[in-house]
Amino acid sequence: MDAGLKLKAVSFSYDAQWCLKGIDFELKGGELVGMIGPNGSGKSTLLRIMDGLLKADNGLVLLLNRPISTLRRHEVAKQIAMVPQETIFRFAFTVLEVVLMGRFAHRGLFPFEGKEDLEIARESMRLTGILDLERRSIHELSGGEKQRMLIARALTQKAQFILLDEPTSQLDIRHKVEIFELISSLARSQGFGAMVVSHDISLAAQYCHRMLLLNKGRICGIGAPDEVVTTDTISEVYQCPVLVDKNPITQTPRVTVLSRRAENNTATKPLRW
Amino acid sequence: MRGAKDQIVTPLRVLSIGTSLSIVLIVVALISLSMGPAKVSLVDILSWCAGMGSVDETASMILAKIRLPRILLAGLVGFTLSLGGVVFQVLLRNPLAEPFILGISSGAAIGAIGGIVLGLGFTVGVPLLAFLSALGTILLVMGISSRHGGLESSTLLLTGVIVNAFFTAIIMFFIATASDSRLHSMLFWLYGDLSQSKYIQLSICLPLVLIVSGVIYLFSRHLNLIVGGEQSALHMGVEVELVKWVSFIGISLITGVVVSFSGIIGFVGLIVPHLMRMILGPDHRVLLPASALGGAVFLIAADTVARTIISPSELPVGVITAFLGAPFFIYLLKKRGSQWTQD
Numbered sequence: 001m002d003a004g005l006k007l008k009a010v011s012f013s014y015d016a017q018w019c020l021k022g023i024d025f026e027l028k029g030g031e032l033v034g035m036i037g038p039n040g041s042g043k044s045t046l047l048r049i050m051d052g053l054l055k056a057d058n059g060l061v062l063l064l065n066r067p068i069s070t071l072r073r074h075e076v077a078k079q080i081a082m083v084p085q086e087t088i089f090r091f092a093f094t095v096l097e098v099v100l101m102g103r104f105a106h107r108g109l110f111p112f113e114g115k116e117d118l119e120i121a122r123e124s125m126r127l128t129g130i131l132d133l134e135r136r137s138i139h140e141l142s143g144g145e146k147q148r149m150l151i152a153r154a155l156t157q158k159a160q161f162i163l164l165d166e167p168t169s170q171l172d173i174r175h176k177v178e179i180f181e182l183i184s185s186l187a188r189s190q191g192f193g194a195m196v197v198s199h200d201i202s203l204a205a206q207y208c209h210r211m212l213l214l215n216k217g218r219i220c221g222i223g224a225p226d227e228v229v230t231t232d233t234i235s236e237v238y239q240c241p242v243l244v245d246k247n248p249i250t251q252t253p254r255v256t257v258l259s260r261r262a263e264n265n266t267a268t269k270p271l272r273w
Numbered sequence: 274m275r276g277a278k279d280q281i282v283t284p285l286r287v288l289s290i291g292t293s294l295s296i297v298l299i300v301v302a303l304i305s306l307s308m309g310p311a312k313v314s315l316v317d318i319l320s321w322c323a324g325m326g327s328v329d330e331t332a333s334m335i336l337a338k339i340r341l342p343r344i345l346l347a348g349l350v351g352f353t354l355s356l357g358g359v360v361f362q363v364l365l366r367n368p369l370a371e372p373f374i375l376g377i378s379s380g381a382a383i384g385a386i387g388g389i390v391l392g393l394g395f396t397v398g399v400p401l402l403a404f405l406s407a408l409g410t411i412l413l414v415m416g417i418s419s420r421h422g423g424l425e426s427s428t429l430l431l432t433g434v435i436v437n438a439f440f441t442a443i444i445m446f447f448i449a450t451a452s453d454s455r456l457h458s459m460l461f462w463l464y465g466d467l468s469q470s471k472y473i474q475l476s477i478c479l480p481l482v483l484i485v486s487g488v489i490y491l492f493s494r495h496l497n498l499i500v501g502g503e504q505s506a507l508h509m510g511v512e513v514e515l516v517k518w519v520s521f522i523g524i525s526l527i528t529g530v531v532v533s534f535s536g537i538i539g540f541v542g543l544i545v546p547h548l549m550r551m552i553l554g555p556d557h558r559v560l561l562p563a564s565a566l567g568g569a570v571f572l573i574a575a576d577t578v579a580r581t582i583i584s585p586s587e588l589p590v591g592v593i594t595a596f597l598g599a600p601f602f603i604y605l606l607k608k609r610g611s612q613w614t615q616d
Contacts, residue, residue, distance in 0.1 A: 073511060088501070107494070111490070111491065111494045112558070118281070
């Protein structure tokens with residue numbers, strides 16, 4: 001499985017302002033990569049370049065060894081699926097109907113799904129634990145259920161790579177954990193490579209094999225979570241004092257944000273640890 | 274676990290809904306055929322349709338030369354406007370959208386009223402001018418709103434509204450300065466007039482409408498995916514820009530053609546799609562054919578009322594579509610909600 005999703009020296013600018021510069025990265029099958037970085041660091045832009053929605057000004061994006069810019073949308077969609085932060089459906093489709101939409105790229109012009117599509121959709125819903133919701137209108141779903149549905153729709157695309165744009169940003173802690181559990185176990189069992197953008201650094205560090213830290217359009221750290229997530233780099237990149245120590249149970253890096261008050265306290269009297 | 278059949282849209286479901294609506298369409302058309310100043314009973318209509326002659330010569334002439342082409346054109350116009358309404362509402366993400374919203378109506382009206390002022394005939398001159406100016410208008414609006422090859426909904430909508438306003442001003446100028454004899458034709462054209470229907474118009478409209486609706490139907494799943502946002506449709510493999518360009522141009526083309534023969538018939542393209550969505554749900558594989566057929570039924574019924582209610586004179590059909598359509602629409606809206614979610 002050498003043929004991943006490769007970015008070679010990718011640069012991109014919006015209106016003469018550099019947004020991404022010199023990005024070299026490869027997403028491999030079966031791995032879960034967490035992308036972190038402050039607001040405006042280029043995370044969403046990078047995701048859209050990886051999906052071929054934006055064209056890099058310089059450099060190459062290779063999907064299974066072919067430049068992504070030469071592929072049509074439905075060819076890309078068979079290999080790369082995207083789970084958006086949130087999707088607004090104006091009309092009340094059912095959960096099954098939305099999950100089935102993931103089959104779009106696999107159908108020709110004949111506008112009806114077949115038995116096989118239905119089986120794949122049901123299997124995706126079973127894997128994401130929403131099989132009993134299939135007749136529910138999407139307007140009646142909770143935030144966590146909606147995220148599961150969007151993941152099921154991505155699975156239905158049968159893609160080799162799944163990109164997730166802040167899938168947990170709207171969720172409470174229990175549902176955040178559940179979504180990370182789900183993505184990491186699916187990546188393992190289904191063998192797809194996943195890239196998840198997240199602001200929950202500690203949580204991402206628990207589940208991701210690798211972390212990618214983006215700052216002002218450049219990669220300023222990539223590797224195992226404990227190599228990338230350190231007190232110095234996170235404090236500097238996010239311009240916010242933090243303390244990174246080890247989660248006592250998982251041994252993964254844990255980020256504690258130091259409030260101004262805590263900072264003052266440290267200044268006056270030394271912390272006990 | 275219940276079976277899959279009743280949960281997702283299958284060809285069978287589309288076919289059965291299509292067939293039932295077609296039967297309603299035929300029944301309404303037959304009833305409409307029997308109505309008018311010269312009374313012909315339904316039994317006689319049936320035997321006339323079957324080619325048996327219990328109908329006298331004059332009545333037969335009226336049916337074949339006047340009523341039938343008019344009913345067929347009304348059906349085709351209703352079909353086109355409702356189909357266009359569904360597509361425009363989705364692509365412009367706006368519940369107020371209808372095929373006229375991008376300026377086709379006022380564009381066609383400028384041409385038609387220009388034609389009336391010049392004293393051109395209603396068979397060739399007026400429709401031709403109306404069609405050309407409708408086409409020019411839509412190209413103008415799309416040209417103004419396209420950026421880097423993309424069509425952005427709110428820019429497109431705003432451009433359409435502004436162009437409409439500008440042309441309406443010109444139309445009002447023509448109306449204010451028109452002579453009384455021409456004023457009547459102008460007003461009738463502006464509110465929809467099917468009294469000039471001829472078979473030749475049908476033979477121009479029908480092939481175009483069939484081709485465009487066939488292409489649009491192939492896009493029905495694309496439209497379903499676009500409901501969930503253009504970005505996510507792109508991620509799932511839809512060539513969104515292609516769908517938009519082809520749909521806008523195709524719908525505008527057939528709307529321009531039918532409107533040039535019928536005048537501006539408002540309300541059909543707005544309410545029929547909403548009604549059908551309330552009743553049948555949002556899936557375009559069902560919604561597109563159902564709205565198109567529903568629009569045909571609605572306009573044939575409305576035109577029948579328009580030509581019989583103050584017989585021997587006539588009302589513009591647009592008066593009836595709004596007068597009958599609005600209360601019924603309000604009733605359903607109260608009962609079922611608009612089915613639109615705001616962001």
